[in-house]
Amino acid sequence: MTTPDLRSYRYRFTGHERILHNVEAAQVLPAMMDLFGYRRAFIVASRTINTQTSIVQDLRARLGDRCVGLTDDVGEHSPLPNIIKAAQAIKKARADVIVSVGGGSVMDMCKAIQLSISEQAFDRETMLRLQFVISDDGTEMLTTSTAPAAIRQIAIPTTLATSEWTPVSTPIDTETSLKARFVVPDGSPIAIIYDPKILAQTPTELLMSTGIRGLDHAINTACSSSPHPFATHLAEKAVQLFVENLPLLKDPANTQAFTNCQLAAWYTGMGQMSVPHGFSHWMVHIIGPYGSIPHSDAACPLMYAQAKWLKGWAADQHARMLRLLQQPTRDFHEVLGDLLERLEMPLYLEDLGLTRARVDEMIVPALQHPMVTRNNIRPIRNELELRAVLELAWRTPAAD
Structure with a gap:
């Protein structure tokens, strides 16, 4: 009997548990945190969103003391040093969830932060050893991480490139100008909040x-x-x-x-x-x-x-x-x-x-x-x- 080509039958679910569509993010975020039992949110946002819109301010106002930190030090292509610095800050703040507000660079950064915290990898060399490998048939990216997820993210996308739908993170290694390549266990957001009014504020x-x-x-x-x-x-x-x-x-x-x-x-x-x-x-x-x-x-x-x-x-x-x-x-x-x-x-x-x-x-x-x-x-x-x-x-x- 011929062995079937499993590539033609494979569907890979990426682990999201809730998707909210056509809602106002600031109104629903506290309830979303309640649903999963989160009490301490750390917000990661692009600098433009944080400084030139009221989006982050509105979210923080709704969360009150449940917001335990914020960073907008993201950068184009999510430089690896920024990821390690943010991961250390999030761990120190004892956050139990990351709220990402932005596009691909922000969400990719949060996935790599999750990997850094879960693997206790707070330096470049340790992080780079966690890059994904390719399946034997050359069609899938497979994680090399073995640690269970220590923290997840709730994503509020402000762009349309679909980073919120994958566990893949490709931050730039500033020492080589090459992309690092990670597949993060439970790296896809546990929840996505689609707010068209926030999207309309994007240039x-x-x-x-x-x-x-x-x-x-x-x-x-x-x-x-x-x-x-x-x-x-x-x-x-x-x-x-x-x-x-x-x-x-x-x-x-x-x-x-x-x-x-x-x-x-x-x-x-x-x-x-x-x-x-x-x-x-x-x-x-x-x-x-x-x-x-x-x-x-x-x-x-x-x-x-x-x-x-x-x-x-x-x-x-x-x-x-x-x-x-x-x-x-x-x-x-x-x-x-x-x-x-x-x-x-x-x-x-x-x-x-x-x-x-x-x-x-x-x-x-x-x-x-x-x-x-x-x-x-x-x-x-x-x-x-x-x-x-x-x-x-x-x-x-x-x-x-």
């Missing part, structure tokens, strides 16, 4: 770029080399919601559009850990730290290039999404290009200020990354093929 450009990052996750799920029917169904609906609603976020009064985009993030997140993702998901982990570029900005040209690279190789997958978008006669990359232009997002790597020489410097670390050249429907197996897809991400039509 429009950041909303658009993180929405593209969420869209890229959904597309990678729908176009996975080892798809799962449940994940595919959710991802295709997420693609529709993102494409139709992201342009509407330019109107902060369009509450339904913000709600729909948070639903799109939810649908994307429910399936994305169950199937392997391809090039565009992982290449941002090279371009981000090497080019000093936010993940979500890098996702724009990489998503566009991957759609071109997969033309004819993902014909059925693209066709299903195009039918949902009521554009069945177009090429999928054309629809994505139109969306990027409408959102005033970059289509090409040179739009991000990268030079060819800078992109060339990323070839070797990309080939050395454990996932960039794996799990692509159209293979990217070597330097020649990697350069070919990066050329699609680099070159404008005028340069042809």
Whole structure:
């Protein structure tokens, strides 16, 4: 009897226990803490949110003396020294839950903080020994941590890149400018609070770029080399919601559009850990730290290039999404290009200020990354093929 390929049957639930949608975070956070028996919350927020909005102030007012600490020392790509410093502060404050308020950098930081506290790993070397390993079939990221979770987080997302849906954290190691790679046991938030009014306070450009990052996750799920029917169904609906609603976020009064985009993030997140993702998901982990570029900005040209690279190789997958978008006669990359232009997002790597020489410097670390050249429907197996897809991400039509 032939051994079945379990990749086609695998669904990975990531451990969330409560999701609240279309609510006011400050009103529901105390009750959410009561539900899980938490008494001592430590808030981790982006500096912009903490200093330029009233979001954190409102949360602290509602929590009163149940808020035992706050840090906004996060930083782009969540530098490892900031994580260790915050973990020590949270342990000293005897917090029993972390409340993350922000986007991917904030939530990724909180996951790594959880790992640091659970493993009592308060230095760089010990943390780096906890990086994930790849499964034998090359499709899953597996934790190397054995300690039970000592603390969890409640996430209040302010962007759309879906970090709240995974236990994966990729902070930057400032000594090497490379991404550390962690899969944190119980690293996904125990609860997520989706507040569209908070989302509407996020700067429009950041909303658009993180929405593209969420869209890229959904597309990678729908176009996975080892798809799962449940994940595919959710991802295709997420693609529709993102494409139709992201342009509407330019109107902060369009509450339904913000709600729909948070639903799109939810649908994307429910399936994305169950199937392997391809090039565009992982290449941002090279371009981000090497080019000093936010993940979500890098996702724009990489998503566009991957759609071109997969033309004819993902014909059925693209066709299903195009039918949902009521554009069945177009090429999928054309629809994505139109969306990027409408959102005033970059289509090409040179739009991000990268030079060819800078992109060339990323070839070797990309080939050395454990996932960039794996799990692509159209293979990217070597330097020649990697350069070919990066050329699609680099070159404008005028340069042809």
